[in-house]
Amino acid sequence: MQLTFDADVEEFRRKFVEFLDEHMPAPGDVTERSKSSAHVPDWARRWQRLMFEHGWLLPGNPPEFGGRNATVLQQYVHLEELSKRRIYHSFNPQGLGIIAASILSFGTDEQKQRWAVPILRAEITAALGMSEPGAGSDLAGLRTRAVRAGAEYVVDGQKVWTSGAHDADVLLTFVRTDPTAPKHRGISVLLIPTDTPGVTRRPFPSVCSPDDLDFNEVYFEGARVPVANRIGPENGGWQVANGSLGHERTLLWLSFADRLEDLLGDFRPRTELDRDAYARLVMDSYALRMLGSGALAAAARGEQDTAALSILKVLGSEASQAASERALDAVGIEGLTHPAVTAPPPPLNIEHFSASWFERYLRSFAGTIAGGTSEIQRNIIAQRVLGLPRS
Template sequence: MDFDFTAADDEFRREFRSWLEANRSDAPPPRDIFMTEGKHAFEEQVRWGRKLAEGGWLAVNWPKEYGGRGATVLQTIVYGEELARLGLAAPMMGLGTTLLGPTLLHWGTDEQKQRYIPKILKAEEIWCQGYSEPGAGSDLASLQTRAVEDGDDFIVNGQKVWTSLAQFADMIFLLVRTDPDAPKHKGISYLLVDMHGPGVTVRPLVEMTGNRGFNEVFFEDVRVPKKNLVGEKNQGWQVAMTTLMFERSGIGGGDGGALGMCRELAELARKLPRNGCTAWDDASVRQKVAELYCEAVAIKYTGYRQLTRRLKGLPPGPEGSMMKLCGTELNHRMQLFAMELLGPYSQLENHAEHAYDKGIWSFRMLASRGGTIAAGSNQIQHNIIGERILGLPKG
């Protein structure tokens, strides 16, 4: 791959940098899906999303005909670099721009695109993802939520769990079983469901961080119009895998993420006292941070290779599993190293008095395990990589 930026890429950078510097005061602190600190914090993310949308800087890699900027692979990278340069991030306000929108562009009908895409691009409709169930997590195809045809509608009954940000969502893209007699990877359909409709109940789950980012969602005789079916009936597994590839390819890499975390680790080490000096004066600490940084750079360039598929007009492939696996495991090891650096201070929780950096490191450490489970557990990613990339036989 040629990593040189073109004149168009440089102009894209100048334009976005200028806009960011003029509007950065409207941006909330970066946070991820596991760091939802209540409705106020979520509304800050939505306001930032709408601000980006007003400037035409939300979903920049979407095609121009659907309201995006048609950004190239390198321009998408520039976008992330410029956010990271100012310590900012894209808004975490649901999964419309990152998952549902790209999936609809690939599988949706013209009517579905006209109905949903504009509202996603204006941050007017918040989406969550209805995949996992109490008995169908990593083995997603075992899902049992049912949808039965009734005239022009489906009637949905069942339960989903670990549904991120469902308490704030307007809509959910939902996997349901429409043919219980078919093999488990068949007979599944992909529906778009109104979260405010009769029969939908959301119950937040308290995480060990103390936050409530995940939820249980119950469906009791929920009516869903058949026009909300994405792809063909009973063929929803293909659509679902497209969504998952977008999800996994977006985890890890870039100049923010792990690279930004390495820089924060270095800053933490520089202010932690140790034997009359600082932790940063210890060569073993510098060596460990350098080791983590090298891994982060490797993930960044792996992400560049993954993005070339989108440049060719293809959905992300199984290589996204490499990004998800390596990125989340690296993050977990970074947080554990931060605990080593902090020593007794690592026991102080988020926002505790006397905690370094307001206790964010202990929060991140507790939250980091969740990343290895979300978007398909890392054990499942090992299977995908072995079978689909390396061609190994199934265990």
């Protein structure tokens, strides 16, 4: 077992730290905050573009797409250094980590230049149109239809929970193009500009943040989309979907580990019961780091273990939720209003650290849903780790 990184990885880290030390925006230059997950303030656009041009945006990408062909371990230390400073490299996370990544994986060269590069350079922002009122976790149940009409598709249907859609320039939208095929096989993926006639976006608040609008209902009524905007083959959307969520899950456990450690650092137990719960959460934190390190080592060897990522997703999201709940219980009624953290948020961090403990607890539920629900992850673990039958 090796608990340290090789010299090439540490040299990669050193160069990135030098870049951050030299180019980090000054606090006075970053006062405007993001209004949604697809709203990127001007200063944040400049910061993202600078990281792209220096190859530090997504270092695993080739240089023409904002990277430097970094190894898995080098990508890990890149995220580790961002985490230490609580820095987000983009205020449009789904655009960067899912949508641009999907276009690079499944799109044509023309699509990469037309759509992926502007998203990566923060010239445009993107939102993900997957969930529908009757198809949340079950993507294969989607009903939004796209009917081929010559060189266009005519799209009709509805999406919901579409984060940032009202501020986004384009939607990566999953649609049904063959209603007669088995439901997994009749899906296609379209890039739909949000100014397309027939597209209506209606933002709505959540119980976690009633004053912040991020979620959207999106309606498509006869929206005409060029066939050239299709990502991947017609009826090949299921493969794109799996690739999209794969991009989101690869190092997702690291964000949960950071969040859990933040919670443990901000909360101090008051009673014997609190101390017992706190000790369990500390053990969860160490377990998550150790299991994550094992998955990281496997990825560095070129091994792909989807089941291991599912285990990390369940452990990380549910441990974070448990930590938030224990902290709220300990604080008591004061947790409804008092900030969980009194220090101001770091300038490059999208999170609102002035939220009350109650708001922080409510937001923890998103972790068990986004990137694949805990229920779906348990199905994967049951089948691929325990060998249980699908039925």
